[in-house]
Amino acid sequence: MTKFDDLHILCQELIPIYSEIDEEAKQVIERHAEECEFCKKKLNTAANIEITPKEMNDDNTPVKRFKKLFLLKKVNTLLVLTLRVIVLGLITFDFFQRFSQNIPHGIQFEGLRASLVLFYIPLSFVLLMFTWFIKNKRTFWITLILDVLILYFFDNIIRLFV
Numbered sequence: 001m002t003k004f005d006d007l008h009i010l011c012q013e014l015i016p017i018y019s020e021i022d023e024e025a026k027q028v029i030e031r032h033a034e035e036c037e038f039c040k041k042k043l044n045t046a047a048n049i050e051i052t053p054k055e056m057n058d059d060n061t062p063v064k065r066f067k068k069l070f071l072l073k074k075v076n077t078l079l080v081l082t083l084r085v086i087v088l089g090l091i092t093f094d095f096f097q098r099f100s101q102n103i104p105h106g107i108q109f110e111g112l113r114a115s116l117v118l119f120y121i122p123l124s125f126v127l128l129m130f131t132w133f134i135k136n137k138r139t140f141w142i143t144l145i146l147d148v149l150i151l152y153f154f155d156n157i158i159r160l161f162v
């Protein structure tokens with residue numbers, strides 16, 4: 001067996017416990033990893049695992065901040081859409097609860113529009129402000145267009161089910 005093979009076998013044993021071994025032994029492994037693609041990959045993986053727990057406590061690394069912001073935007077998008085669906089659902093449910101064939105439909109749809117103005121507009125205003133505030137631009141524009149469409153066409157859509 002060559003020296004390279006000997007070192008390679010030793011590295012297989014040592015890389016998993018890389019963080020606990022002596023500085024000198026680390027250097028031996030690193031020198032071998034420079035020549036051995038397999039051990040280089042293994043060492044990189046082991047080193048990454050070693051770094052991760054440290055990163056967990058450090059909120060200031062750019063990657064961590066970026067990930068947090070990305071997650072915040074995703075949660076924001078999900079939240080603002082869910083709240084809109086819930087409020088529209090409640091308005092629709094309330095409309096059908098009160099709906100009567102004996103009352104002129106026009107008056108009842110006035111009531112539906114009034115509910116939208118009273119409940120949906122303030123909600124959408126707050127949600128749009130919040131979405132703008134956290135700089136979730138894409139969701140801001142999408143939900144703004146969605147809100148305009150809902151205010152214009154929601155009663156027409158409900159009319160289809162009456």
Ligand SMILES: [Zn+2]
Nearest residue numbers: 008011036039
């Ligand atoms: Zn090797």
